[in-house]
Amino acid sequence: MQAQSKIAVAGATGRLGRHVVDVLQERGHQVVPMSRSTGVDLITRDGLEEALQGVDCVIDSATQPTNDMQAATDFFTASARNLHEVGERAGVAQIVVVSIIGCDRFSGGFLAGKAAHERAVSSGAIPVRLLRAAQFHEFLSQMVDWGTQGDVARVPEMRTQIVAARSVAEALADMAATAAPEADGPIPEIAGPREESLVELATLFASSRRDGLRVEGVSDPADPDRELYEADGLLPGPHATLAGPTFEEWLEAGADA
Numbered sequence: 001m002q003a004q005s006k007i008a009v010a011g012a013t014g015r016l017g018r019h020v021v022d023v024l025q026e027r028g029h030q031v032v033p034m035s036r037s038t039g040v041d042l043i044t045r046d047g048l049e050e051a052l053q054g055v056d057c058v059i060d061s062a063t064q065p066t067n068d069m070q071a072a073t074d075f076f077t078a079s080a081r082n083l084h085e086v087g088e089r090a091g092v093a094q095i096v097v098v099s100i101i102g103c104d105r106f107s108g109g110f111l112a113g114k115a116a117h118e119r120a121v122s123s124g125a126i127p128v129r130l131l132r133a134a135q136f137h138e139f140l141s142q143m144v145d146w147g148t149q150g151d152v153a154r155v156p157e158m159r160t161q162i163v164a165a166r167s168v169a170e171a172l173a174d175m176a177a178t179a180a181p182e183a184d185g186p187i188p189e190i191a192g193p194r195e196e197s198l199v200e201l202a203t204l205f206a207s208s209r210r211d212g213l214r215v216e217g218v219s220d221p222a223d224p225d226r227e228l229y230e231a232d233g234l235l236p237g238p239h240a241t242l243a244g245p246t247f248e249e250w251l252e253a254g255a256d257a
Contacts (some may be wrong), residue, residue: 001238008032008055008092009063009175010042015138016098019169020059025175035062042079045086052090057176058083058230060121061099064113072113077120084124092128096175098168100232101132101161101189101240106225129175134191134236136165137199137250143198148213153206153208157217158229161191161236164250167243189240192247201247208251 019082064075
């Protein structure tokens with residue numbers, strides 16, 4: 001693939017996708033943003049054929065904001081099928097997909113849906129490269145908002161090696177600009193510089209907002225994946241790329257949460 005390519009970004013207006021678009025444009029690539037707001041729908045295929053014309057690579061950062069395993073699986077398998085079928089006709093050379101560290105270890109929820117996405121997208125006609133990422137710094141505001149009732153935010157007990165979405169976007173852009181497929185071996189991973197407690201990070205985030213919100217950790221004994229969340233299920237392997245900044249540095253820099 002040439003140094004400057006035509007790259008389509010699925011989920012271009014999302015928490016990760018907007019960073020991917022920015023990084024690609026800064027590097028001089030021709031970018032095709034794909035989202036419902038730009039007239040492209042991965043599920044209905046509206047606008048998809050036109051968007052993929054002349055595209056060298058698709059970076060798939062599209063997601064489904066639900067923790068329901070079936071809804072997530074349905075979304076991801078349909079989007080994977082449509083990107084392959086329409087992309088193959090358009091001559092797309094490869095698809096780069098962001099996934100989640102440890103998703104193949106979980107039996108339910110969004111993470112199990114993401115594992116189904118990996119299987120579906122890897123079985124299509126176009127060569128696919130996966131990048132498994134840790135949870136994003138930007139994930140914290142969503143988790144706090146979801147769990148807030150009154151002046152208390154209930155956040156799941158979770159160990160994570162949280163990473164900035166911008167750092168993940170840079171890694172995806174690197175992969176998209178390289179035509180050679182990954183060698184046999186573990187799926188590449190990217191994570192933040194150190195292991196963290198989600199509850200401690202949420203407390204730090206709530207303190208930075210200065211709204212008096214109190215954070216409590218919660219643990220669901222009925223969740224079959226509880227031990228994975230609270231132990232090492234979401235932590236990177238020894239081959240992972242570790243990328244700064246830390247969450248605290250990111251907050252201090254005034255990043256958009």
